[in-house]
Amino acid sequence: MILLVDDRPENILPLKKILELHRFAVDTAGSGEEALRKVLNTTYSVIILDVQMPGMDGFEVANAIAGFSKAKDTSIIFLSAVNTEKRFITKGYTAGAIDYLTKPVDPDILVLKVKTLEKLYEQQQELRATQDSLRKEIEVRKQAQDALTERMQELQRVLSSLPQMAFTIASNGQLEYVNEHWYRYAPDSRNFPSIHPEDDICASWAAALASGTEFTQEVRLNELASGDFRYHLLRITPIKQQEVVNRWIGTFTDIHAQKKTAELLEQQVELRTNELLLKNTELERTNHELQQFTWVVSHDLKEPIRKIQLLNDTIKEKFLKDNPEAVSYLDRSIRSSARMSALINDLLAYSQLSVPEDFQLTDLNALLGELLLDFDDTITRTGAVITIDKLPPVDTIPTRIRQVFQNLISNALKFARVDEPPVVRIYGELIATKAIDGLPSPAGPFCRIVVQDNGIGFDEKFLSRIFIIFQRLHNRTSYEGTGIGLAIAKKNIDKHHGLISARSCLNEGASFILVLPVSQASRLRESDPS
Template sequence: MILIVDDRPENLISLQKVLQAHNFEVDTASSGEKALKKVLKNNYVLIILDVQMPDMDGFEVAEAISGFSKAKDTAIIFLSAVNTELKFITKGYQSGGLDYITKPVDINVLLLKIKTFYRIYEQNRKLNEVQEKLLEEIEFRKQAEHKKDEFISIASHELKTPLTSVKGYIQLLQRSIDKEDKEKAKSHLAKAGIQIEKLNSLIVDLLDISKIESGKLKFNMQDFCANSMVDNAVEMLQQANPDFKIIKKGTTNENVFGDEMRLEQVVINFITNAIKYAPGTNEVIVNIKITNDQLYVGVKDFGIGVSLAQQEKIFEKFYRVEENSNHFNGLGIGLFICSEIIARHNGKIGINSALNEGSEFYFTIPLKEINS
């Protein structure tokens, strides 16, 4: 729900009608004092706060709200028709606002910002739910306390990074719009979208691992073309990484029984890791073949490689190679999820590697259904 705070009824009504027309749930307050009372009683995703109000201005209201624990995740957007100087904009951010918009308001820009904040709020809400489940899982089933602490620290850092970037790009977007620089505005919006996708990808991994632990990870098993599945993964990642050569070797006309989407997820993870952990190189090879009624898919890079000791642990949950953890981001759960997916297909996952000589991650699964 959105709370609009403005002492002018005509402003409240007009903005309320616009937001409700776009299916937002809206509440209003005609003064800072009334707004604070409502914040204590209700949960709001976003507060749109007028700066110029009698008795208690928007800055004072924002500072008071920042002290409310239940409003710690609530975003605040300032609106101002008079205080448009840099010192007032700076004060708005210092008071706890995430954005400062000057009037007259471009309603399309405002709607864009509101939708972005809603997406971030929803992702944070899902993240909090997943983190709670993960903490329970780690507390009851895993005895390694230091791993729990390390994972929470990594997760917080990894999730905060794209979120911080999104906030920054939104601010740059506003400046570009104010300057009527449409090209830069489009660029900032596109970059914000990329960061949101990164955040979403991390959350999807967290949700997957939660489902694995609770036995609720669903599979849609049916016959499909393995060759097309690999082609789709290669094509998608080639478009996303135009400077890298992703070379597919081998082909097959055989159908495979399994969950096409989940197996494509494994191939995408292998290729993504191959690109990430091979700095200074520009080539990845994807091998596909059929041997003894088994599908083999392997992804070879020419990067840093993995030692024998590390190979024994690399598919474990939360495992991250120590000497690489400070150079490469990640939660340490992607390969664990891959191993669980392949296990559900009665297959085998593995790695062939040597330090400084590259790695080939691979999996094999039977072509036909096997009763577990």
């Protein structure tokens, strides 16, 4: 902005118009005092100042402006029609003016001078801004350098206090600092410790240095005092500033004791593994012998029981028809023989559950349809109603899963309420997780199957007992059975890597719940991701 100072408005007006025509912003003052007030509040690039004014003349105003720091870059041009002598011109320059023009002044010359001084003012402002920016940059750099020096000193203090070998490497890969532990393995701070030939790190460290990535490797270092190679873990981490590596911090951690312990442990594990393999072979042989023994024993036990039953039936029919008391005793003996035979059969079935068998995709509806044929007589005799909803195909061992459903349906028909036909419903759905209460999912990896009846039920406080072999909740005189059926069911479900549980209340029926993997192959993949 340009400031025109003259006590005569007729002098100010033409100059103002000329300057405004050349796109200058122009301000005016009618006296020296007014000019000083304006200079205090506004920054001007050029002041065109009349010399002859009442009150403060132009020289006094110029001397006063020279003392204002705000106007130190402002150029002053004197205009005078009276004081044109050399001594006045000299006084004007001495007062701080850039130029001294006498009236009448050539407008074009004045405009050119103002343009030049305006441009000079702008350049001075740009230069001053650049200088301020440089000063700030220098100050920031100085502070950063001081902070970096302080951090380096702190880092060196920390590295000196470590119980490890610690060092720093410059960005060019040269050692910069090492702590006291370094000298146990290296004679000086310019070279790395001697590394075992089999643990050469040159190529891998060069690659990490070039890529700016962390470097880690186990190495064996030669201890100077003993001459022995000791295991260390070398870790070198890049320190980056604005994504540029400016140094590296490294440590050698002594892991010799841990390494030796691990080697000893591996030897012991290998030894123990071999022992276990031998034991496992022995157990397999013993198990095979036990299965053979079970078959032989069961056959030898079942044969005399069949003869006892046959002889008792023969005696009853031929010789004791007319002796009710003897018939009663024989019937009890026959029933006991039958229970013993059933018990032998169940024990034999239970012992065979450890024999490995293959899984195959099974149509459960077809399997249950065939199984119900075995219960035709019981269903007809009791008036039972059994409904089977559509079940999804599942990977099973068919003979084993048939045993499970056979025991559950048999129990549902056996433990019916008096004078009320049994009602059994079998239904299922896919679920998301292996859980009895898992949420339904159309593509779930597990299948939940429920066998529900309307029988006498049981108190759920006995839930933990019902799947244990020989555990019975009812006496033998009321309900037949050996107490092995649900134990067989649980062992079969365990063999399928599934779950079995039950929900029940006394006299309100029972629901037996099975959870099975739909696919045994996917179950194996989940349990062993490798």
